Amino acid sequence: xxxxxxxxxxxxxxxxxxxxxxxxxxxxxxxxxxxxxxxxxxxxxxxxxxxxxxxxxxxxxxxxxxxxxxxxxxxxxxxxxxxxxxxxxxxxxxxxxxxxxxxxxxxxxxxxxxxxxxxxxxxxxxxxxxxxxxxxxxxxxxxxxxxxxxxxxxxxxxxxxxxxxxxxxxxxxxxxxxxxxxxxxxxxxxxxxxxxxxxxxxxxxxxxxxxxxxxxxxxxxxxxxxxxxxxxxxxxxxxxxxxxxxxxxxxxxxxxxxxxxxxxx
Numbered sequence: 001x002x003x004x005x006x007x008x009x010x011x012x013x014x015x016x017x018x019x020x021x022x023x024x025x026x027x028x029x030x031x032x033x034x035x036x037x038x039x040x041x042x043x044x045x046x047x048x049x050x051x052x053x054x055x056x057x058x059x060x061x062x063x064x065x066x067x068x069x070x071x072x073x074x075x076x077x078x079x080x081x082x083x084x085x086x087x088x089x090x091x092x093x094x095x096x097x098x099x100x101x102x103x104x105x106x107x108x109x110x111x112x113x114x115x116x117x118x119x120x121x122x123x124x125x126x127x128x129x130x131x132x133x134x135x136x137x138x139x140x141x142x143x144x145x146x147x148x149x150x151x152x153x154x155x156x157x158x159x160x161x162x163x164x165x166x167x168x169x170x171x172x173x174x175x176x177x178x179x180x181x182x183x184x185x186x187x188x189x190x191x192x193x194x195x196x197x198x199x200x201x202x203x204x205x206x207x208x209x210x211x212x213x214x215x216x217x218x219x220x221x222x223x224x225x226x227x228x229x230x231x232x233x234x235x236x237x238x239x240x241x242x243x244x245x246x247x248x249x250x251x252x253x254x255x256x257x258x259x260x261x262x263x264x265x
Contacts, residue, residue, distance in 0.1 A: 003028065003031065003032065003039070003040070003112075004039055006087075006090040006091075006092060007028070007040070007043060007092055008112065010043060010064070010069070010085060010092065010094070011024065011028075011043065011112050011113050011114075012112060013063060013064065013067045013069075014045075014060050014063055014064070014114070015110075015112065015113055015114035016063075016114060017056065017059045017060055017063060017114065018045075018113060018114025018115040018116075019114070019115055020106070020107050020115060020255075021047060021048050021049070021052040022045060022046075022047050022052050022053075022055070022056040022115070023045070023046055023107045023113075023114070023115035023116055023117055024043065024044065024045060024046070024110070024113040024114070024115070024116040024117065025044050025045070025046040025099065025116065025117035025121075025122055025125065026040070026042070026043075026044030026046075026095075026117075026122065026125070027040040027041075027042075027044070027122075027126070027137065027141060028040050028042075028043055028044060028113075028116075029116050029117050029119060029122040030119070030122050030123065030126060030141055030144075030145070031141075033148075035148065035192075036144065036192065037140055037141075037143075037144050037191060037192055037195070038137065038140055038141075038189050038190055038191050038192060039190040039192075041092075041093065041137065041190070042092060042093035042094060042095055043085075043092060043093070043094045043095070044094075044095050044097060045060065045094065045095070045096045045097070046097055046098075046099045046117060047096065047097065047098050047099070048098070048099070048101040048255075049098065050078050050079055050098055052098075053078075053079065053080075053081065053096050053097070053098050054078075056096055057081045057096045060094075060096070061083070064085060068087055069085050069086065069087050070085070070086045070087065071083050071084070071085055072084045072086075074093075078098075079097065079098035080095070080096070080097050080098070081095070081096040081097075082094070082095045082096075099125075100162070101254055101255050102162060102252050102253070102254060103117075103118070103121045103252055103253070103255060103256035104118070104120055104121055104124065104158065104228060104250060104251075104252045104253075104256055105118035105120060105121060105256040105257070105258065106118065106255060106256045106257065106258065107256070118256065119149075120150075120158075120228065120236060121256065123145050123149065123150070123155055124155060124158050124159035124162060125159075125162075126138060126141050126142060126145065126155075127142065127152075127155050127156055127159035127171070128159055128162060128163060128166075130142050130175055130178075130179070131166070131171045131174045131175060131178075132174075133178075134174075134177075134178030134179055136179075136181045136185045136186065136188065136189060137189060138179075139179045139181065139200075139204065140189060140200070142155075142175075142204075142207075143200055143203050143204055143207065146203070146207040147203065150236050150237075150238060151207070151210060151211070151214065151238040152207040152208070152210070152211050153168075153207070153210055153211030153212075153213070153214035153215065153238065154214065154228070154229070154236065154237070154238040154239070156168050156171050156172060156175075156211055157214065157215065157218065157225075157226070157227075158226065158227055158228045158236070159171065160225065160226045161225065161226020161227055161251060161252050162226070162252060168211075168215050169215065172208065172211055172212060172215070175208070176208055179204065181197070183197070214238065214239070217239070217240075217241060217244075218239065218244075221241070221244055223239065223244060223249075224249040224251070226251065226252075227249040227250055227251045227252075228249070228250045229244065229247035229248065229249055229250070230247060230248045230249075230250050230259055231247060231248075234258075234259045236250075
């Protein structure tokens, strides 16, 4: 489900305030596609430093007020700020957060948002969120990523490179342990269309089984750890025993980098 018109209006109003140090991230990036399963519940603005966050909050609130929005601060800390943004009968939540500058790819210019996190960094962040908090919105987003973008196993393998305290097997175990939901949890999300909990659970268990098989393969072949595996178009792929030798590992860096593949003569 694309971003709703109210949230799109906010993003458009604030686009000029975005820059490589203050950019849109989170589920807003993941749920841009028309086939996304749900509407994101908030707008996340990421920053590489507390100073950038403070400047971002001040600039955004000033701009929002100039455009007729009302802002109510819900929580304010040096590295995190949450507010309710409303106009008329419409409202959403905005969060300004400080996040690690360690990324796989640089942030990207975007016509609607100004600057946004790269999709693959948003996806690996979603994996880390799924491991750490076990919310149904993470479950829904991860299943959708597995079905439409890249296998969950490949995303977990890459995401482990963002946190030296984690490894794929531990992350897999935590995802299996925490993601169990009742009907009330399903009803709490704004789904694009009705969902079948049993079908989602089956998709989840299939993704988890495939992830374990991928980890076994990568460890058996001594594959590099905590990275994406890119094809010649610089697109992440799920390796197989046959394709791994021709895929190129891409690791994270401070502020990320675009891959450059040099062919050997």
